[in-house]
Amino acid sequence: MMSLEQFKSRYVGSQNYKLIEIEEYPTTPWGKFKRVVKRTFKTELFVGLKIVFMEMVRFNIHTIQYPKEKLPIGARYRAIHKLLRLLESGNERCIGCGLCEKICIAKCIRIDTKIDENGRKVPTEYTINFGRCIFCGYCAEVCPELAIVHGPDYENASDQRAHFALKEDMLTPIDKLKEQKEYPGFGAPTPEADRLIKKTPLAY
Amino acid sequence: MIKFYIDGREVTAKKGETILQVARREGIYIPTMCYLPKVKPIESCRLCVVEVEGVEGFVLSCQTPPTPDIKVKTNSAELFTHRQNIMKLYDVNHPLECGVCDKSGECDLQNKTLEFMVNSQEFTAKDQNRKIKDWNYIQYDPSLCILCEKCVHVCNEVIGDDAIEIEYGGYKSQIIPKDAPTLECTFCGECIAVCPVGALISKDFQYSANAWELRRVPAACAHCSAACHLYYEIKHASIDNPEPKIYRVKNEYEFANLCGAGRFGFDFENKAVKDENAFNNALKAFKKADTIKFNSIITNEEALILQKLKEKFGFKLINNEAKAYQKFLKKYSEFSGRTLYSADLEDIKNSDFIIIFGTMVATDNPAVRYAMTVSNRKRNSEIINFHPMEDELLKNVVTKFVRYEVGTEEGVMAMLANALLSKEDKENIDKEWFEDLDIGYLSAESNVGEEEIEDVLKRLTRKRRVRAKRSTLILGEDLYTHPRAENIARLAGLIDRFTDFDVMIIPPRTNTLGVSLICDLDEEEGEFVIGYNTEGDFVLSALGDGDLDMPALNQQEGTFTNIDKRVVPTNVALPYEGYVLNDIARALGVSDKEYTIEFTKELPKEKGFKAIDFDELPNYFTNAGQEERGYILESNKVAISRERVEEIEELPEFNGIVVYRCEPVLQFNPFTAKTHQLNFSSELVGSKQFSIAAKLKDGDEVVIKTSFGEIKRVFRIDTSLKGTIGLLETFDMGLSYFDILSDYRYQVIKIEKASGQ
Known part of the structure; x- marks a missing residue:
């Protein structure tokens, strides 16, 4: 799970993302046919139904009960x-x-x-x-x-x-x-601001 | 003509032009901070440097005239660094208050800091504790000041107040009032206009709006006959009130000037709605009336509508002040051979010898005063002022003051004509008349010594000996209302025709010249009078106190004929919901136009106007400072009259308490008195001597018996005044102000202390 700190950071390149590998899509008709057959007999539908049923029995429900429940809003969200x-x-x-x-x-x-x-x-x-x-x-x-x-x-x-x-x-x-x-969204000083600032020389 | 090259482009300079002037004219950009075209080069910023091929180092383009075939480079890496370094120094300790500064968005320092990419302060200086100064209409913040000296130069070289100077003290230098604890000047506000940063600002405007929010309406100032170019700057009044409001007035300060009345007296509008009842009453009144009485603070188009009303219905048109001017101008042209007077403000600026006669010019027409200041500073001209009262405001400009007795203008003019005209000319004109002239008598009665006239002549010959090109005779309002005005005009015409003097006959009100050209004016009032901005049996008023409201001049579009004989356009700054004069003319079948400005092209051609549509009239200044506003009236030839100049009448004497009708600085008429920044009341002002003669103390409330009735005034002693003539201010008299303009400006009055004292 991502922490809020990570979520707020705007320095995208420096974060560790988990990359997901995606299978190549079939391009030939034969390949497509094979994929249909494979999906049909693997009963993927029932796999999904099973997961839903298991979670229901375990009462591990992730639906937010809006307006009774509310999700936290991202710092960069722009509302009123x-x-x-x-x-x-x-x-x-x-x-x-x-x-x-x-x-x-x-x-x-x-x-x-x-x-x-x-x-x-x-x-x-x-x-x-x-x-x-x-x-x-x-x-x-x-x-x-x-x-x-x-x-x-x-x-x-x-x-x-x-x-x-x-x-x-x-x-x-x-x-x-x-x-x-303090507002951390658009217009706020970046976490790097302190480092980037230049000091004006003082005569006293 | 000198041919040379700027950035590879071939350009030509006229004699006396500098590199910068040529570049500006050609639209080539050279950055500057302290350059102001209307004054001498100040040379304090050194940003205008350029490179010249074959010349080592940089050249200051603002003060260097080009030599033939030089190759000027306005930009290079070295120049950029040089200019960047200058900007870095300017930015040291400059307060970072752009967020609230009034100048932000139109600030030269801001622009050039960005242009030369200065984004940090590398140098340092110990900051000073500098206090903000409060100078009446003006606020000065020394910590924002960059000491470019534009304000000091414009005050001295153009305005003539010479009221501010630089207190030198290295990094502590600042602008201070000259020889005074606080600023005492005519508050023209030119220093505010020329300030490139937010150091000098208008206190009234401060923090009320930002530069970029304001919409600029180019217009002409409606207060006096100079009709200076200005911009009304407009924004909605507030969040609750979307009605537009004038926030401030700005001008093209690089080339043109504006006095304080124009700059601070802008909200004289008349708010009104369409009142049908009043309109119908007005139509009834027009059916019944036989006279329309009006003043000269109207546009040319309105004057034409009034003239058309006269032509259709036979109304008598009464405008005594314009009538007096019209008669004066007519007699003048019969003797000079031209319909219009010969000089304009530009001629005054370029004059080497100026005689000004019969006007308190610093308050009557500040533009003329500024032009005289320019001529005095630039050309070191002689300026001779003929007047019964010495004007303190002209002391920096006038080189000789000649005092004459009140009422003896005709005699003085005769002496002048006698002195200026050559012997042969006199013989050609009317030998007998000049021989009959009893100079001894005139001199004794007018109190102008013969030796004074001789001194004037001596100064003139001295000027003529050294390349003097132009001489100007300026005539003012005192003369048009003089009982012997026409004879004075004859002599003025002769001077124009036979000597190298150009003559200016200052139109006394905003559009007196236009009205006197467009309208056939009558002298006798009829029985039922419609007053348009004057008193009458039915009153149309832009001051908001009449029977039917009319728009004020900041709510109208149209043209004025100004002192330069120029027809200048003005535009609508604020909306007007009520009826205008054209609506009445339409209802009466005189006008078939939807808008008043459709009359612009119908202004009488035979009087010098041109058939140009209002929307075609230009209203701007070119890069070179050329005034492109409207068009200049054509001065036609007139057959010279065979009439003789009349004998000089016995010169009158004014005994008793004499006052001079004269408005104070910043005031012209009830319209300026109405504005929120200039809302003060009229006084009777006199010297110490006057107060003794009239047995008055400072602050006394008095009732004055004048030719136009009894008026109440507070008496104030002005120590800068001299002599025994008091100044009677009349600007806050409302509509009745316009009735008294046709009287001779001096009069003998009776003063009583107000009861209860």
């Missing part, structure tokens, strides 16, 4: 967006640079920004029109602050086509700051 806060201060991470708005190919993101009393640029409102969003993940990838990310909540059936999300719907509530998890 979240806006994150800084863990130390609780401030919003979004600086209102507008890159997500610009890169969005469905044109479903809009930001209003202003200057706040500390002279900083802040987003006063942030909306995503989920009726138009195609969950491409560009916004999360372009975000320089890891402020907008894709969460794992994929259950977004709604009775309205234009299911807008406002900032307060996506932003981590301040009292749940401790539960906020």
